[in-house]
Amino acid sequence: CAVTWRRFRHYYSPMLARTSRRVLQQYSRVVQSSIHTADNEPMLMIPGPCVPTDRVKEQGAMPPINHIGELCMSTFKSSLSQMRKAWKADDSTYPFILAGSGTLGMEMAMQNLLEEGNRALVLSIGYFGDRFVDMARRIPGIEYHVEKAEVGYAFSREQVEKLLKQAKDEGKPYDMVYCTHVDTSVGVRTDTKMVAELASEYDALSVVDGVAGALGEEFDMSGWGADVYLTGSQKVLGMHAGLSLFVVSERAIERRKQLKSRIPPSYMDYEKWIPIMQNYEAGKPSYFATPATSYIPVLDVALNEVLSPSIEETWEKHARAARAVRKGFETLGLEVVAKEGCQANTLTAFYVPDSVTPVDIIGRVKSKGFQFAGPLIQPPEAKPYVRCGHMGLATVSSPDVLPRVLDSLQQTLVELKVSSATSLPQGAAANAASDILKKQ
Ligand SMILES: Cc1ncc(COP(=O)(O)O)c(C=O)c1O
Incomplete structure (x- = not known):
């Protein structure tokens, strides 16, 4: 046996050594080539993603964490309550933090709030307003009207009121009004206070896509009576893309509960997420689908920064x-x-x-x-x-x-x-x- 081992070592160990050297070299090449830095990239002056603050960048370097562990729960709780403050949304509202992007929040505001026989008005001031139209046409049996502003312009109170009044006078009032706070395609801003107030006056719910405006533009969700205000983590918060953030009014949640002819896809259903978010807001572990765990402590920091001092x-x-x-x-x-x-x-x-x-x-x-x-x-x-x-x-x-x-x-x-x-x-x-x- 000893002779066999000596022979084996004599003939095979140089080969084994060569092979393991090669494997190690290959491995280190793989490791090196899979580590990327953005150090030589020009500074981001695009309309999101944008440059992070130092604190957001530092917190973002943290390794993955337990999705029902203490850190995830404490930062979820704090983030949800900070969202209410940043959105100026009162205790009756429902804040959501989901893994996804801004588009998910838009699609959920379509899927949860419209069903056969409903009428929606889309006020489009650019490329992202048109995205709502693409979403509306996927919902069977609804009627929608898209009003498009000329490039560079937003809608006046008179224009919006005329549309709402005309529909009401014709006996076909709108159930929903969708608009874009800031359309990233042109840098135009909608007067969202006016839209939310008029929508309430005409018994419609208002959904505001705030992906490129939220937290950088004035918005008072409960004060103005808006029903959904949504954004993504890669804009004013200066985080990586990957979180869909929105707050929904009690009226809108009620509308979801009343849907009769259809229900939204499971992951997009407000109803699925409400008990989860309520548990998180109480600091309790809960599970429906794994959240973007490592982003939650970063979100907590980013929200804290936009709220400091106010x-x-x-x-x-x-x-x-x-x-x-x-x-x-x-x-x-x-x-x-x-x-x-x-x-x-x-x-x-x-x-x-x-x-x-x-x-x-x-x-x-x-x-x-x-x-x-x-x-x-x-x-x-x-x-x-x-x-x-x-x-x-x-x-x-x-x-x-x-x-x-x-x-x-x-x-x-x-x-x-x-x-x-x-x-x-x-x-x-x-x-x-x-x-x-x-x-x-
Ligand atoms: C105004 C607006 N709405 C919606 C979106 C879509 O968001 P996301 O790309 O995060 O899905 C964007 C993206 O830039 C946007 O700027």
Whole structure:
């Protein structure tokens, strides 16, 4: 036996050593190639995802946790109660935190609140308003009307009231009104207070897609009587994408309970999640489907930040940042897509000068360290434009991020020989923005 072992070692151990070296090398190559960092990426100035704050980034580096463990439960409880504060939603409302994206919240607000014979009004101010239409056509037996605003415009009170009144006078009142707080495709903002109040006046429920507006734009869910307000984790909260966050009014939950001709798909059913969220809000473990566990402690931190010192302060920071960006664009001679009175605080889109294309601008700004986004609406519906996001506390609290972005844009326009920029003193756009950002 000893002889056999010696022979085996003599002939096979060099081979075994070579093989294990190869396996180890391959393994370490796999490990190395599967670790990615975003260190060399230009800074995100797209309208979400956006740059995280340091605390959100640190908390986001945590390993997976037990979905019914203490940390998950305590941060779920705290996040749900912070959502009420951030949404300005009273104790009668139902906050939800689900694994999913903003679109899930939109689809649930369709699937849970409409059935055969119902009528829905969709107020579309851009690409994401049209998404509601695509969802509505999947629900059998409902009637829906989509009212589309011209690019750059939102709806006035008179326009919305006319639609609601006409339907009522014809004996076919709307049951639901769907609208977009900020349409990310154009940077236009809906007057959501007006929509929610009018909807209540005409006995309809209102659903507001706040994916790109929530927490950066004023919103008072219970004060204004809105029925669903939804967002995603990758926007103002500055987290990774992956959480669908929304609050639903008692009236809307009642409507779900009254559905007769259909029920929503299981994962999308408010009814399935209500007892789970209620248990979480009481700090008790509960299970229907595994939540995005590791994101819950991050959400708790992110919500805490937007509520510190107050949600009003966070709205004001976004409003100031938007004014600074618009001033910078004006200095550069650029025309903002959204008309005055409906310009969003979380992103601004500008038409590109005739001599250049969106790609020219986006490419050159990117080489200077910042990522802009291209247009979502194409000619002939809209002239070519570029979108600049300015959402999230890391961006809007900084005194120098936005001036640096505007400086890169000014340099870009000079390189592209855009006449409105070539004669400007160096740093003109950045200085114009800084003056506004300094006014606290
Ligand atoms: C206004 C608006 N609504 C809905 C969505 C869809 O959200 P998600 O991509 O998280 O599904 C987005 C995404 O950017 C958006 O900006």
